[in-house]
Amino acid sequence: MLRWISMLGGLLIMMGHQARSEALFYYFRLEDQVPETHLLRLIDKHVSFEFVRQQLKDSYSDTGRPSIDPELLLRILLIGYLYGITSERKLVEELRMHLAWRWFTGLGFDQEIPHHSTFSKNRHGRFQESKLFEQLFEQIVRQCVEVGLVEGKHLSVDGSFVEANAAKESRIPREQLAEAAQVHQTVRQYLREVEEQNPVEEPVHERDQVSTTDPDSTYATKGGTPARLGYYDNYLVDNKSCVIVGVQGTAARMSQETVAAQDMLTRFTGWQGREPESVTADTTYGNRDFLQWLADRNITPYMRTRDSIHRKRSPYFGPERFTYEPEHNRYICPAGQPLNYGGRIYRNRAFNYIGTRKRGGACALRPQCTSAAFRSLNIHQHEPARQRARELANTPEFTRAQRQRKKVEALFAELKNQIGLRRLRLRRLKFVREQFFLAAAAQNLKAVGTLPQPTDKTGSGNYRLRKLERETLHNRHPARKLFLVPQFFNTHACQCRALTCPRNLMKISQRLTIIRNGWEVARSSNQWRNSDRTPV
Numbered sequence: 001m002l003r004w005i006s007m008l009g010g011l012l013i014m015m016g017h018q019a020r021s022e023a024l025f026y027y028f029r030l031e032d033q034v035p036e037t038h039l040l041r042l043i044d045k046h047v048s049f050e051f052v053r054q055q056l057k058d059s060y061s062d063t064g065r066p067s068i069d070p071e072l073l074l075r076i077l078l079i080g081y082l083y084g085i086t087s088e089r090k091l092v093e094e095l096r097m098h099l100a101w102r103w104f105t106g107l108g109f110d111q112e113i114p115h116h117s118t119f120s121k122n123r124h125g126r127f128q129e130s131k132l133f134e135q136l137f138e139q140i141v142r143q144c145v146e147v148g149l150v151e152g153k154h155l156s157v158d159g160s161f162v163e164a165n166a167a168k169e170s171r172i173p174r175e176q177l178a179e180a181a182q183v184h185q186t187v188r189q190y191l192r193e194v195e196e197q198n199p200v201e202e203p204v205h206e207r208d209q210v211s212t213t214d215p216d217s218t219y220a221t222k223g224g225t226p227a228r229l230g231y232y233d234n235y236l237v238d239n240k241s242c243v244i245v246g247v248q249g250t251a252a253r254m255s256q257e258t259v260a261a262q263d264m265l266t267r268f269t270g271w272q273g274r275e276p277e278s279v280t281a282d283t284t285y286g287n288r289d290f291l292q293w294l295a296d297r298n299i300t301p302y303m304r305t306r307d308s309i310h311r312k313r314s315p316y317f318g319p320e321r322f323t324y325e326p327e328h329n330r331y332i333c334p335a336g337q338p339l340n341y342g343g344r345i346y347r348n349r350a351f352n353y354i355g356t357r358k359r360g361g362a363c364a365l366r367p368q369c370t371s372a373a374f375r376s377l378n379i380h381q382h383e384p385a386r387q388r389a390r391e392l393a394n395t396p397e398f399t400r401a402q403r404q405r406k407k408v409e410a411l412f413a414e415l416k417n418q419i420g421l422r423r424l425r426l427r428r429l430k431f432v433r434e435q436f437f438l439a440a441a442a443q444n445l446k447a448v449g450t451l452p453q454p455t456d457k458t459g460s461g462n463y464r465l466r467k468l469e470r471e472t473l474h475n476r477h478p479a480r481k482l483f484l485v486p487q488f489f490n491t492h493a494c495q496c497r498a499l500t501c502p503r504n505l506m507k508i509s510q511r512l513t514i515i516r517n518g519w520e521v522a523r524s525s526n527q528w529r530n531s532d533r534t535p536v
Contacts, residue, residue: 059126081442164217
């Protein structure tokens with residue numbers, strides 16, 4: 001550091017000047033440059049990636065040149081999703097300059113970083129064949145279940161529309177696909193897979209127009225936004241820990257959301273060994289088949305039923321106004337008249353109950369019941385499950401569960417705003433699912449990184465919450481308590497997510513009240529200096 005003194009206008013100015021000089025050698029360890037509380041260090045401590053080599057051992061030859069470590073490629077890809085870098089070219093450029101990223105990947109300054117095309121080569125090859133990204137997500141979920149981070153009793157499910165990497169102008173009529181296949185390789189591959197009837201993909205709605213850029217994408221909309229080409233990203237979330245326990249990418253059809261929910265619940269039940277107690281969702285999931293599927297497994301559905309528009313606008317009594325008598329297999333109308341069983345309608349999977357012209361003709365409530373000579377009532381075979389869901393919608397538990405469901409919306413906001421998956425980068429459903437698995441794994445890794453450490457004084461948000469309460473209740477350093485609050489909230493994104501959960505907001509507000517009272521005591525005792533805000 002050089003110092004110089006000059007006289008300007010009779011004033012003496014002393015100014016330091018930093019000379020830009022570069023040393024020939026630098027002596028330091030990457031291990032010493034990464035703080036103990038860094039997210040990547042916490043992830044590396046809690047999560048083991050040794051399964052990657054075991055999973056891919058059959059994909060490599062016994063002879064030839066040694067390949068790039070697949071664990072290294074996976075760690076680099078995870079960094080991109082953890083820090084919202086969607087471009088692999090940009091990710092490789094940033095990796096050259098970031099010390100913590102080099103430490104996490106195990107790359108020294110004298111080691112070469114893999115070329116960006118290496119990721120595409122492995123993604124279309126051994127990563128896709130071995131379902132590596134799905135295995136990574138499941139490995140993290142199993143670890144969360146084993147350590148008790150995931151309770152698994154109360155779950156929430158929802159889906160979000162993610163725009164595909166294709167323009168709506170790329171759609172052509174299905175009859176022109178054969179002609180377009182002569183020019184577009186993607187269309188040729190799509191037609192080949194359709195002809196082979198690949199059993200891996202679930203059947204989707206037959207579309208009149210197909211995109212030549214991404215044939216698997218669906219032209220749809222959700223939430224009142226303009227129609228676009230895209231997919232649905234479905235999440236199954238544990239309400240207590242806010243950990244994603246299931247993820248499934250599907251076509252952008254509302255019917256596919258319940259199919260994905262059943263698949264995710266079945267897989268999670270296999271990992272956990274027992275069924276969850278309740279599942280919370282929005283009205284989209286309140287159809288008869290899904291409600292009956294939950295009832296068969298004794299899972300409480302906290303979701304509103306999805307009724308037809310004709311039933312909502314009908315001026316007559318709905319089925320909920322009729323009382324069923326199982327001993328006589330009949331329904332009793334609001335006027336007390338019976339509707340006897342009239343047979344089964346196989347096309348609609350419903351049972352028909354009809355009244356009589358003699359009893360209904362002179363009924364005083366007939367204008368509110370029907371315009372016909374007698375009332376006919378069609379009851380779906382899964383109507384008891386729908387009626388149970390309607391009754392649960394009036395309970396306090398339903399209101400509490402719907403508040404917990406907002407955590408899924410927060411995860412989707414993190415997915416699109418922080419991870420950068422507002423628009424997909426890859427095309428075709430099988431590669432889109434890989435993006436969804438990696439993004440969900442990155443979100444869960446942030447939650448795993450917040451596990452409390454008994455030897456770490458600056459660990460998770462919950463540890464700081466308990467420490468803040470303990471120091472405040474014992475009246476230690478009352479003047480410092482005000483400045484514990486910024487440190488308490490200025491944690492990493494993974495900790496902030498846990499702190500902003502509705503379950504913790506009440507605790508935070510109560511303890512901030514105690515802190516404010518301690519601050520008033522400090523001010524009254526003149527233990528605070530306003531000049532530099534440092535406790536005496």
